[in-house]
Amino acid sequence: MARALSLITLRRLAIATVAVLAAGYALAFFYAPEDADQGFIQKIFYLHVPLATVALLGFMVAAVHAIRHLQTGDPIHDARAYVSIHISVIFGLAVLLTGAIWAKGSWGIWWEWNEPTLVSFLIVFLLYATYYPLRYAVEDRDRQARYASVFAITAGAFVPLNFLAVRLAEPLIHPRTFSSAGGLPGSMLFAFLVCLAGMALLWVTLIWFELDAKRASGDLGRIRRALEATA
Amino acid sequence: MTSSTAATNTPGSTAATKTAAASTAVEGPSGGPAGVEAENEPAIELAGLRRDFGERPALVDVSIRLETGRSLAVLGPNGSGKTTLLRILAGLLRPSGGEVSVLGCSLPKEIHGLRGRVGYLGHQPLLYRDLTPRENLALAAALHGLEPDAADGRIQELLDAVGMARRADDRVAELSAGMRQRIDICRAVLHAPPLLLLDEPDAHLDAEARRRIEPLIATLPDRSRIVVSHDREAAAAGADSVLELG
Amino acid sequence: MRGFAALLRKDLRVELRTLRSLPAMALFAVTTFVIFRFGLDRTSLDGELASGVLIATLLFAALLAVNRLFVAEREEGGFDLIRLAPIDRTQLFAAKASALVIYLLALELVAVPIFALFFLDSAEGLLPLALILLLANVGLAATGTLISTIATMSSARDLLAPLILLPLLVPLVIAAAGAGEHLLASGGPDYGRFGTWLALLGLYDSIFLLVGYATFDFLLED
Numbered sequence: 044m045a046r047a048l049s050l051i052t053l054r055r056l057a058i059a060t061v062a063v064l065a066a067g068y069a070l071a072f073f074y075a076p077e078d079a080d081q082g083f084i085q086k087i088f089y090l091h092v093p094l095a096t097v098a099l100l101g102f103m104v105a106a107v108h109a110i111r112h113l114q115t116g117d118p119i120h121d122a123r124a125y126v127s128i129h130i131s132v133i134f135g136l137a138v139l140l141t142g143a144i145w146a147k148g149s150w151g152i153w154w155e156w157n158e159p160t161l162v163s164f165l166i167v168f169l170l171y172a173t174y175y176p177l178r179y180a181v182e183d184r185d186r187q188a189r190y191a192s193v194f195a196i197t198a199g200a201f202v203p204l205n206f207l208a209v210r211l212a213e214p215l216i217h218p219r220t221f222s223s224a225g226g227l228p229g230s231m232l233f234a235f236l237v238c239l240a241g242m243a244l245l246w247v248t249l250i251w252f253e254l255d256a257k258r259a260s261g262d263l264g265r266i267r268r269a270l271e272a273t274a
Numbered sequence: 275m276t277s278s279t280a281a282t283n284t285p286g287s288t289a290a291t292k293t294a295a296a297s298t299a300v301e302g303p304s305g306g307p308a309g310v311e312a313e314n315e316p317a318i319e320l321a322g323l324r325r326d327f328g329e330r331p332a333l334v335d336v337s338i339r340l341e342t343g344r345s346l347a348v349l350g351p352n353g354s355g356k357t358t359l360l361r362i363l364a365g366l367l368r369p370s371g372g373e374v375s376v377l378g379c380s381l382p383k384e385i386h387g388l389r390g391r392v393g394y395l396g397h398q399p400l401l402y403r404d405l406t407p408r409e410n411l412a413l414a415a416a417l418h419g420l421e422p423d424a425a426d427g428r429i430q431e432l433l434d435a436v437g438m439a440r441r442a443d444d445r446v447a448e449l450s451a452g453m454r455q456r457i458d459i460c461r462a463v464l465h466a467p468p469l470l471l472l473d474e475p476d477a478h479l480d481a482e483a484r485r486r487i488e489p490l491i492a493t494l495p496d497r498s499r500i501v502v503s504h505d506r507e508a509a510a511a512g513a514d515s516v517l518e519l520g
Numbered sequence: 521m522r523g524f525a526a527l528l529r530k531d532l533r534v535e536l537r538t539l540r541s542l543p544a545m546a547l548f549a550v551t552t553f554v555i556f557r558f559g560l561d562r563t564s565l566d567g568e569l570a571s572g573v574l575i576a577t578l579l580f581a582a583l584l585a586v587n588r589l590f591v592a593e594r595e596e597g598g599f600d601l602i603r604l605a606p607i608d609r610t611q612l613f614a615a616k617a618s619a620l621v622i623y624l625l626a627l628e629l630v631a632v633p634i635f636a637l638f639f640l641d642s643a644e645g646l647l648p649l650a651l652i653l654l655l656a657n658v659g660l661a662a663t664g665t666l667i668s669t670i671a672t673m674s675s676a677r678d679l680l681a682p683l684i685l686l687p688l689l690v691p692l693v694i695a696a697a698g699a700g701e702h703l704l705a706s707g708g709p710d711y712g713r714f715g716t717w718l719a720l721l722g723l724y725d726s727i728f729l730l731v732g733y734a735t736f737d738f739l740l741e742d
Contacts, residue, residue: 113735113738166687166690167687169686169687170684170687170688173680173683173684173687176676176679176680176683177670177674177680177684180674180675180676180677180680181673181674181675182328182675183327183328183742184328185368185742186673186741186742189738189739189741190670190673190674190739192738193666193670193735193738193739194670194684196731196734196735197663197666197667197688197728197731197735198688200727200728200731201687201688201691204691204723204724204727205690205691207691207720207723208690208691208694208695208720208724209690209694211694211695211698211716211720212694212698268329364604365603365604366600366603366604366742367742368741368742386606389604389605389606390604390605390606391606392604394600394604396597396600398597399597400596400597400598400600400601400604401596401597402530402534402592402596402598403592403596404534404537404538404592405530405533405534409530409533412526413526413527413530413601414601414605416522416523416525416526417523417526417527417601417602417605417607418605418606419522419606419607445537
């Protein structure tokens with residue numbers, strides 16, 4: 044019953060995601076004006092910043108799931124934390140790639156150390172990438188989940204601190220930043236917000252999808268083992 | 275995969291049986307007032323204890339009742355879960371299922387009530403190799419909240435009892451396995467715990483050493499114990515009841 | 521509190537008796553200075569280069585200590601000993617983190633003067649830098665102890681600890697190197713953003729001491 048409900052929800056989420064993303068990018072390309080300074084390449088902003096925002100929120104969400112896991116010991120929270128980090132790391136990779144493309148388009152170079160958000164993301168990505176070797180290195184499942192949760196909480200506390208630190212490291216004059224979401228004219232802001240909503244929906248859909256897939260394979264494994272035991 | 279089988283009672287002892295039969299208090303050898311409040315409450319009560327490691331079951335449906343002041347021997351082949359059982363009772367490992375009550379504390383929820391009340395002797399001595407026996411015991415005493423002055427006296431007493439006073443200030447790394455075992459036993463009984471959980475206390479010990487440690491690990495009216503052993507006869511002779519695993 | 525004191529005393533006693541970590545860390549630092557001398561082809565450093573070389577070297581030497589922090593606990597039954605005891609497990613965290621701070625201070629007492637001898641024209645900025653290093657040590661100790669515990673109980677432990685720890689230490693590096701750059705400037709120490717860096721270090725230390733305090737217990741279960 045729960046499974047059937049979850050499939051219906053999944054389908055609805057997927058449809059909503061596609062709809063909102065399509066609307067958002069249509070707005071970005073056809074409604075929002077072209078940036079006076081950067082030209083067409085600036086449009087990647089509508090991809091890069093929503094990806095970044097949602098990925099960061101995703102890491103925070105993972106930390107919350109991790110806290111719940113330590114409090115209750117219920118493995119469902121660990122599964123949610125795992126999947127949240129997984130999807131956010133993928134989004135993070137996309138952030139770095141779109142950032143590189145944007146840098147190439149704006150300044151002619153593939154990487155810019157003076158772009159604080161990009162650099163912060165690199166560090167955060169390097170940190171969360173260690174989540175996988177960490178999990179694989181601990182065999183006992185309960186212990187693995189607990190260690191992963193402590194990691195997720197530590198990393199979650201780290202993310203805002205890291206952004207602050209990198210920003211402080213920038214030279215006070217002429218930091219080279221991509222345009223930010225603040226100070227945008229109305230039409231651009233509107234397109235941005237729709238894209239942001241679409242990305243958030245995409246994140247949630249992917250989470251739901253992966254959790255569902257995990258649950259299904261877990262069920263399958265259990266059934267298979269039960270069959271083997273009685274055979 | 276292990277399950278518990280019938281316990282045998284050694285002849286001539288007033289035994290506590292494995293399954294919950296008579297729960298009336300049993301007189302200890304010197305049944306004095308010290309044991310009175312503890313008499314009706316068993317030291318350990320397990321029903322259907324289960325412990326899995328991932329998909330592999332290590333303990334299945336173990337049930338024990340150990341009355342206060344009694345001794346239980348746990349026997350079984352290698353891999354039958356004896357060490358796992360001991361670690362669960364010591365609070366070092368969480369049970370996967372079943373009802374577990376040790377010294378009145380229900381595990382795993384009330385684990386904090388159990389800490390410091392168990393004397394645990396594992397396979398490997400819990401001794402820092404670069405410290406001396408005396409320093410190791412002082413550390414254990416401090417961790418168990420013993421006052422330094424009282425602890426010093428007790429440590430000396432124990433070292434004398436096991437015949438290690440002379441080597442008490444050499445690093446543990448320089449001692450033989452038998453000497454380390456004797457020190458580890460001192461560590462296990464240092465804080466006078468009401469429950470001893472001993473994994474092969476006789477390991478590495480010659481007859482003389484065994485004689486020395488016996489009074490330290492014997493049951494008392496208010497002290498119960500579980501001994502894991504490979505030596506079937508010695509274990510059965512020294513225990514009130516026996517549990518076979520595997 | 522007695523558990524904390526006993527555990528800290530134990531660690532310091534063992535280290536003084538065996539000297540397993542400290543000489544190696546000091547030697548590593550000095551050798552690394554030599555490598556930098558040739559790697560950068562410089563015999564004198566100031567400003568951001570001086571700061572970078574010093575901070576990076578201290579950081580990597582610190583990793584040696586972090587890796588070894590729980591070796592005895594793991595191999596000699598220390599974790600069981602502590603888990604059997606009726607003490608708050610956080611006392612172990614506090615004892616280990618304090619030991620790490622002390623090792624780092626000892627390292628710096630040797631390495632920083634030698635660094636000054638090798639590369640600096642003037643020792644003026646070193647005293648305020650010491651304050652920065654002290655705060656950085658505390659932050660490193662907090663995260664280092666936490667990550668060392670996680671790594672110790674896993675199979676790839678020597679590799680895992682630096683891998684997870686280095687990104688976590690970036691804010692410390694930013695603050696320490698940022699301050700060092702100005703304190704070791706060729707024209708004499710400049711206190712321009714000193715307060716900012718102190719504040720960042722203080723924030724980092726507070727946050728990760730808190731995280732360590734709140735989560736360490738869960739690492740020691742089972």
